[in-house]
Amino acid sequence: MKTGKRIVAVLLTATLLLCLGGCFGGGEDAAVTVRYLNFKPEIADKYQELANIYEQKTGVKVVVETAANNTYEQTLAAKMSTDEAPTLFQINGPRGYANWADYCADLSQTQLYQHLTDKTLAVKAGDKVVGIPYVVEGYGIIYNKAITDKYFALADRKTGFSSMEEVNNFNEFKALVEDMQANAEALGIKGVFASTSLKAGEDWRWQTHLANLPVYYEFTKNKVDLTSDAVGEIAFEYAPQFKNVFDLYTDNSVTEKKLLGSKTVMDSMAEFALEQCAMVQNGNWAWSQIADVAGNKVKAENVRFMPIYMGIEGEESQGLAVGTENFYAINAKATEEQQKAAADFIYWLYSDEQAKKYVTEEFGFIAPFDTFGEANRPADPLAGQVMDWMNKEGITSVPWQFTLFPSARFKEDFGASLLKYVQGSKDWDTVVRDTVDGWKKESSAAAL
Amino acid sequence: MDKRQLGRWFPVFVLPTLAAFCVAFFVPFVLGVWLSFNRFTTVSNARFVGLENYIRAFTADSDFVRALGFSALFTAVSVVTINLLAFALALLLTRGLRGTNLLRSVFFMPNLIGGIVLGYVFSLLINGILSFWGVDITYSATYGFWGLVALNTWQLAGYMMVIYIAGLQNIPGELIEAASIDGASAATTLWRVKLPLVMPSITICTFLTLANSFKMFDQNLALTAGAPERETQMLALDIYQTFYGRSGWQGVGQAKAVLFFLLVAALATVQLRLTRSREVDA
The missing domain is CATH 3.40.190.10 (Periplasmic binding protein-like II)
Known part of the structure; x- marks a missing residue:
């Protein structure tokens, strides 16, 4: 059984090395896709519909994955170490950024950031903008x-x-x-x-x-x-x-x-x-x-x-x-094209008329961007109430x-x-x- | 077949399993042990810190030690309750009573239900009963403890029963007959004949209950989730909470997991040795 033992030994080492290589090398994706790890299970289906519309319009595939309630950080941690790491994810504010600092790309040059109505809402690290709030609640x-x-x-x-x-x-x-x-x-x-x-x-x-x-x-x-x-x-x-x-x-x-x-x-x-x-x-x-x-x-x-x-x-x-604890972040370890694709996708999400309709009507979001006007007032009664309270005189x-x-x-x-x-x-x-x-x-x- | 030929067939029969074993067990295990000496958020940004994680597992708070105590107590009680109940059921269902087959399936069935579902169902049941006293299971760690024991016993007893039944049926009829001719009472037969002969089953069953109870996670999460104040938190749940409760503590969680593995392995080895030595051949 000497051969047997030798084969076992070789195999064990080989798989170990292979896996280490796989884990640390990072895979390369031929076609540019946007991988989005969604935080909100309640609107996962709607995101998927939007992703399909986006793919039809631009040919860029958007993969929407959703973390179950209260497990976002865990899911993100698990996914980040795979080849199919999200290129678009979210952080929950300055503390979340501290956790994912290595993975947050600078977003100050993205179009979406230019349209953010209140720039103080964004998560910043030095001169870098690392998280763009996409909904206020x-x-x-x-x-x-x-x-x-x-x-x-x-x-x-x-x-x-x-x-x-x-x-x-x-x-x-x-x-x-x-x-x-x-x-x-x-x-x-x-x-x-x-x-x-x-x-x-x-x-x-x-x-x-x-x-x-x-x-x-x-x-x-x-x-x-x-x-x-x-x-x-x-x-x-x-x-x-x-x-x-x-x-x-x-x-x-x-x-x-x-x-x-x-x-x-x-x-x-x-x-x-x-x-x-x-x-x-x-x-x-x-x-x-x-x-x-x-x-x-x-x-x-x-x-x-x-x-x-x-x-x-x-x-x-x-x-x-x-306020918000939902900030878009783009994976700094993704390729240039992937990062750009992710930035394009989120800009489309908050500027395209059809997408905006989804954002206000289906997601029920109060979007903090100047691309949204009075016409995009959320249909959701509570979201409408939040807007009313925000606009109240002396409050x-x-x-x-x-x-x-x-x-x-x-x-x-x-x-x-x-x-x-x-x-x-x-x-x-x-x-x-x-x-x-x-x-x-x-x-x-x-x-x- | 001589040895050389055996070697030739090795790739066909052993290789697939071996490969699966490597990918699914060996590699993650080695990686896991290595990560316990690192500070990391994901496996790709690990930084070596030596034994720091192991030290923090004990010094930062008393959670690990407390969970260890709770797990140990829970396991000790569970092993006794499960095996007693399972053996009693096995004795009852090897006597040729009517409906034996149906009853065997009925007792086995809880084992097929997932832990989370079971925990949820039990929390409804237990809370329903406790509501007569105007409290619920989160009110005291004692309630949580006995709730977990009841759940675990109910779930595992049927499975162990099947193993005991197989053991009891393997006892040669002559031996029982000889015992009765010699005038042995039912109790003596049970004690002197049946028990020594089902020792292999007892080994298996204590081993399984010990390991399963010690490693319990989903039932713990679904039934009490550690309430009140982590007092009913078992080791596996504590590891999970450490891993995800604070940023930068993943390594500590990993270190606890390694310690947990060593504990389970040591316990199982000792237990296996102890019972093996008492097995008898029929």
């Missing part, structure tokens, strides 16, 4: 006007409001919510708020979105330079305000506190769609989820947005939280600063802490302390 509290109107028509209500426009700070909001909860039966709802979904992986509305507000106010108050190391620590000064609104959500909810650990975002949206509750915190992307729920009772003209008030001074002029939007949160790990831990808090096995002071410590620890861990 907004979140706040979504309410069902049919139910709030029903409340305003109640004879025995205890508050003096006659429309939601009159509610513009936390105290008023709290009074309204608590009285609505007291009248839940008359309103035909189980609770004012949809379940505060705290299942692991389903808690981003609190550990990321809601947490954005206190962090933003803290950084603004202390005039923190967001590009400096000063963001490596927070004091969580506005923790009491965070607690205000978080308690309001869980005290006046469809679901009992101790059962929140198994609730998903989809559960909450279904509760809202079936009119079991009047309000839910989420963003404009949620409209498709609401509309798709079987037996949906909420009418498009009745879904409205209001800002998240938590008791911070001056919040009367606060708008929705508007300032809250920017998305959760892209500065130190790591996914920090957010998971914060979410787990919040769950323990609602279950009653962790007191609020410990939650605050763990959050402050966690932020500091994760910031230094990520910098290692």
